[in-house]
Amino acid sequence: MMPTDVNPLVCHSPRVTVIGAGKVGSTLAQRIAEKNLADVVLLDVVQGMPQGLALDLLEAKGISLHDRRISGTTDYADTANSDVVVITAGIPRKPGMSRDDLMKTNAKIVVEAAKKAIAQSPQAILIVVTNPLDVMTYLAWQATDLPRDRIMGMAGVLDSARFQAFIAMELGVSVMDVQTMVLGSHGDLMVPVARYATVAGVPITELMDAQAIDRLVARTRNGGAEIVELMQTGSAYFAPAASTCLMVESILLNQSRLLPVAAYLQGEYGLEDIFIGVPCSLSCGGIGKVWELKLTDTELAALHTSAAAVRQNVNRAKEMLESN
Numbered sequence: 194m195m196p197t198d199v200n201p202l203v204c205h206s207p208r209v210t211v212i213g214a215g216k217v218g219s220t221l222a223q224r225i226a227e228k229n230l231a232d233v234v235l236l237d238v239v240q241g242m243p244q245g246l247a248l249d250l251l252e253a254k255g256i257s258l259h260d261r262r263i264s265g266t267t268d269y270a271d272t273a274n275s276d277v278v279v280i281t282a283g284i285p286r287k288p289g290m291s292r293d294d295l296m297k298t299n300a301k302i303v304v305e306a307a308k309k310a311i312a313q314s315p316q317a318i319l320i321v322v323t324n325p326l327d328v329m330t331y332l333a334w335q336a337t338d339l340p341r342d343r344i345m346g347m348a349g350v351l352d353s354a355r356f357q358a359f360i361a362m363e364l365g366v367s368v369m370d371v372q373t374m375v376l377g378s379h380g381d382l383m384v385p386v387a388r389y390a391t392v393a394g395v396p397i398t399e400l401m402d403a404q405a406i407d408r409l410v411a412r413t414r415n416g417g418a419e420i421v422e423l424m425q426t427g428s429a430y431f432a433p434a435a436s437t438c439l440m441v442e443s444i445l446l447n448q449s450r451l452l453p454v455a456a457y458l459q460g461e462y463g464l465e466d467i468f469i470g471v472p473c474s475l476s477c478g479g480i481g482k483v484w485e486l487k488l489t490d491t492e493l494a495a496l497h498t499s500a501a502a503v504r505q506n507v508n509r510a511k512e513m514l515e516s517n
């Protein structure tokens with residue numbers, strides 16, 4: 194029997210659109226569906242590719258045991274009414290490149306994707322993943338004029354996960370007992386806050402010497418480049434997709450997880466009109482609260498140096514877009 198009167202509260206299936214069905218996008222789609230979080234629409238410019246990936250993913254449903262709808266498309270109309278939109282569209286870097294070298298190509302892609310996606314899903318929460326992350330998030334915000342609680346960039350979760358993994362490996366402890374917080378931009382000037390890194394509540398400053406901490410901080414800062422050098426083609430995607438999925442999960446399940454995300458600042462940490470990594474709680478409305486941690490003068494100065502570099506690149510990106 195078909196229901197005659199559908200209760201929208203019961204029948205609403207959350208929907209996540211992932212723009213860019215490449216390495217990060219397709220891995221994220223798989224995670225979201227297999228965790229049973231939402232239906233997924235994969236969108237890409239390459240005709241046939243998102244459709245093929247979606248078919249491949251849905252053919253695995255009986256094995257991975259979920260009932261989420263997964264579709265692939267090149268048409269933004271098919272993404273309408275998404276609860277969350279994630280932008281992973283754009284080129285990854287090659288060995289020897291910095292993330293900033295991707296700016297010219299990716300700026301146009303991200304601006305277009307953000308505008309088209311939000312036109313179809315004006316109530317969505319937008320998560321930007323494309324690099325250079327902090328700059329791309331700013332451009333997506335400008336292009337969509339979304340309120341600041343509904344737009345953010347993914348990077349701090351990934352950088353913190355790397356720091357967490359390196360600490361666990363160094364000390365030979367379970368990664369599950371390690372907590373970390375990496376602030377600032379997603380680049381060489383990111384700010385892993387060693388004082389706030391703990392193992393089962395014990396600060397790492399009590400567990401290893403300053404030299405070891407410096408070594409792990411440097412490896413964290415270089416985490417993306419280390420993988421780019423090893424792979425020689427493309428960049429990391431398992432940990433990036435897992436990190437983005439954690440943010441999507443906290444939003445869809447209204448968990449209020451406290452995660453470092455690139456958020457629009459309006460005076461917090463003495464910074465304004467910039468997207469940069471700071472701790473935020475993520476819930477069904479998006480960013481519920483930007484948390485202002487107490488930082489030492491040195492940590493705050495590092496955050497400001499990081500922000501100054503992002504601001505310079507935002508201005509460069511704006512000029513590039515205007516000259517096109």
Ligand SMILES: NC(=O)c1ccc[n+]([C@@H]2O[C@H](COP(=O)([O-])OP(=O)(O)OC[C@H]3O[C@@H](n4cnc5c(N)ncnc54)[C@H](O)[C@@H]3O)[C@@H](O)[C@H]2O)c1
Pocket residue numbers: 212213214215216217218236237238239281282283284285286295299302305306321322323324325326347348351379427428429430433
């Ligand atoms: N923020 C982070 O921490 C983080 C982590 C990993 C990767 N990244 C970035 O994410 C981006 C994607 O990485 P990847 O490894 O998935 O790359 P990829 O090359 O595997 O995939 C990118 C996809 O984007 C698609 N694309 C290009 N232009 C498009 C457009 N206009 N509309 C829709 N789709 C379009 C391409 O066809 C491709 O399928 C890169 O910029 C990378 O640097 C960021």
Ligand SMILES: O=C(O)C[C@H](O)C(=O)O
Pocket residue numbers: 285286292324351379416417418420421428429433
């Ligand atoms: O390093 C890159 O270019 C991709 C991503 O930002 C990462 O940190 O893995």
